[in-house]
Amino acid sequence: MYLERIDSPADLKKLAVGELPALAQEIREALIAKLAAHGGHVGPNLGAVELEIAMHYVFDSPHDRFVFDVSHQSYTHKILTGRREAFTDPAKYDDDSGFTNPNESEHDWFNVGHTSTSISLASGLAKARDLMDGDNNVVAVIGDGSLSGGEAFEGFDTVGEMGTNFIAIVNDNEMSIAENHGGLYKNLRELRETNGRASTNYFTALGFDYRYIEDGNDVAVLVDALRDVKDIDHPIVLHIHTLKGKGFKPAETDKETWHWNGWFDPQTGEFADRPAVEDYSTLTGEYLLRRMKEDRRIVAITSGTPTVMGFTPELRREAGDQLVDVGIAEEQAVAMASGIARGGGIPVYGFYGTFIQRTYDQLMQDLCVNGNPAVLLDFASGVHGMNDVTHLGFYDIAMMGNIPNLVYLAPSGKEEYFAMLDWAIAQRERPVAIRVPAMGVVSTGKADTTDYSQLDRYETVRSGRDVAIVALGDFQPMGAAVADMLRETDGIEATLINPKFITGLDLDLLDSLTADHRVVVTLEDGQLEGGFGEKIASHYGPTGMRVRNYGIAKSMPDRYDPAELLAANGITVDGIAADIRAMLGL
Ligand SMILES: Cc1ncc(C[n+]2csc(CCOP(=O)(O)OP(=O)(O)O)c2C)c(N)n1
Structure with missing residues (x-):
């Protein structure tokens, strides 16, 4: 076993090049075992094992800086940079995120999850290096699919003029999540079919040097190629051809299904039973x-x-x-x-x-x-x-x-x-x-005959007094549950409103509530600041109406539990009912 001996890139460098394929095999097995039990990006990671081994073998991270596009394919990089146990020890599977994260490791430079950003982010690292006379390599890894995002073009365009060390590895596995679309992909195909010699070349047109590697899953070939470009004094694209899902037949065969997956049988690739519910x-x-x-x-x-x-x-x-x-x-x-x-x-x-x-x-x-x-x-x-x-x-x-x-x-x-x-x-x-509601399909079985051309008309679902609950979208059932609780435990008949329109206030309805309501609460499945409820609070500001808005406080939580996040923001049926009682002075 090689894998258990690798706690850092320095340990990897102790291996001979001839030992790297065996390491790749061990990493693949660990990835399949974890992904089968835990879920994650299957195809992207299985196809990039050799690339990330070769990168850490040749370069000196974190002195040399790696930026992964989307970073959904960075699992091997994580394994090689001290985070192995998050992939080999089931008790630690949740220790690491599925993306690069500077809080996890000095080898990760950015939190990344949206596509097409790597060249731009890395262009900034290259510029900062040059300003401070640094000598590190900057290496960006971008998939063929992610090239279609405009930001990727903008990054290449900027770097093409910088004339400085910059290594863009284009990991071409001929797939986005689904098949690729766009005129660019004709050129990528021509480049693959001519072993990189096609006269039209998107990358050289933007000012990059260019090199093509047909076998992007041959670790020895990759090591040689990366050694050649290490410390280069100008921008170069290393266009490598890889196999998405490599080493796991179902993922090699049905690449779209296996881009990301939940639990599956690691032997057969069969999925755990998925309940047949409408979505x-x-x-x-x-x-x-x-x-x-x-x-x-x-x-x-x-x-x-x-x-x-x-x-x-x-x-x-x-x-x-x-x-x-x-x-x-x-x-x-x-x-x-x-x-x-x-x-x-x-x-x-x-x-x-x-x-x-x-x-x-x-x-x-x-x-x-x-x-x-x-x-x-x-x-x-x-x-x-x-x-x-x-x-x-x-x-x-x-x-x-x-x-x-x-x-x-x-x-x-x-x-x-x-x-x-x-x-x-x-x-x-x-x-x-x-x-579109994100909490599953809820059906009343009753046709909705609302005329939506009458903008900003809210629906009064139940008429009551003293308190009105304005519950937006998929929080409407929670609003109904609060109203039920108030009725059952306190005999309070709350008014329940389904606003339907996020972008406008039903002023007639809101103003009519002032006659026999003292409290209005709003419930929304989104950020409180700048959200829906604040507009209602603002409208009632000059009146005596007391308003309380429920939503998520401005924040960027990571890998949260939805129920816990809601509770931390006071969004539970019990909690809201208790707040209403207090506001009514009960
Ligand atoms: C802005 C944005 N849109 C959509 C996605 C969803 N998404 C994640 S990976 C991916 C495909 C990326 O394809 P490619 O760059 O070829 O990488 P591969 O997965 O094939 O290795 C997409 C569409 C995203 N992460 N960010």
Whole structure:
């Protein structure tokens, strides 16, 4: 066993090059064992084992600085930099995050989880080095898929002019999460097919030197190549061809399914039983496909995550040219949606809420200044989305809820969601975003006949007195539970309101409450500051109404437990009911 002897890159350097393939095999086995029991990014890590061994074998980290794009493929780097036990000891599987994290190790330079940032971040390290006459290498690792994000281009463009030591390793496994999309991929293919000699070369056009390595999973070849470029005095791209999922047949065969996975059988690759429950992604894909068949103008847009809106490979084939995958290019998706809407089409862009953060300007300028009727579907926003500090998704209400001309809707269940989607697609007046509930499908079984063209009309679900609970989106059931508790334990009949509109106040309804209510509480699954409830508190400011807002305090928690985070913010049914009693003086 080599692995148990490696506590740092210095230990790795004691091995002969000929011993490295055996180490790679041991690391692969450890990765498969952990991933099967714990879940994580399977394909990206299995394909990058040799690369990360070779990097630590040749370079001198942390003097030399490594920046991993997304950093979802950095597990071998972690194993080699003193964090082995988080991969070999089941009791310690949760000790490390799934991404690079400077709090974990001096070998990690940034918290990273969104794509296409590595070249830009590393360009800054290179600039800082040069300002201080440093002599370290700066090495960025970026996948082929992540090249499609605009920030990657911007990074290459800057570095291309810097003329300084910079090694960009393009880890080309011919896949994003799903298949790659974009004109760039024709050039990557030409480069692969000509062993790097194609006359057109994206990287040299941007001012980089270039070298191609066909066998990016041959550790000895990689060691030689990295030795050649170490201490280089100008920017170079090392384009390496790797196999996503290498060493685990199911992952090599079905690369999309095995990009990220939960528990599986490490022998067969079979998944643990998944309960057959409805989910909004599947429902959305089926809905959109049906609507597309009825109306040629409808086009779905994805930015490299097609299954979040239900577009499995089968549905993608069926959708044909009524589905556009722009690559991992959220900014392009928003601007293109605006253009499609302006041109008379009906774009529906679905995304993970955390990744829309980079599109603030496209939402403001390209979409909302122009007021074009694109439809945006925000999935997995709220505390029940992804919980890594790099993937937090509870800032969307503060971000999108404050953009003029945008209608942002929060359905509390399935019927409302599809009624809102019907309206958003039918209306041709304004951009509409819908916050798809992230706490599972809740169905009333009753059709929602609301006319959503009447903007900012809240629904009074129960009429009461003294206290009104305004519970937004997927927190509506919690609001109902608080009202139930007040009725049962205190005989208080609370008013329960489902606001539905994040972006506007129902002033008539709010003002009418002042007649027989003393307390209003708001509940939202998002950041308190700049959020929904604060606007209601502000409206009531000049009145005698007492208002309490519940949401998540401005923060960036890492790998939190949702129930604990909610409790820490006072968001429990018991706690809210107790607060209301106190505010009513009971
Ligand atoms: C801004 C942003 N959008 C989407 C994602 C989701 N995502 C994570 S990894 C990935 C694909 C990356 O592909 P590639 O760079 O080729 O790396 P590979 O996983 O193939 O090694 C995507 C789309 C993300 N992390 N960040």
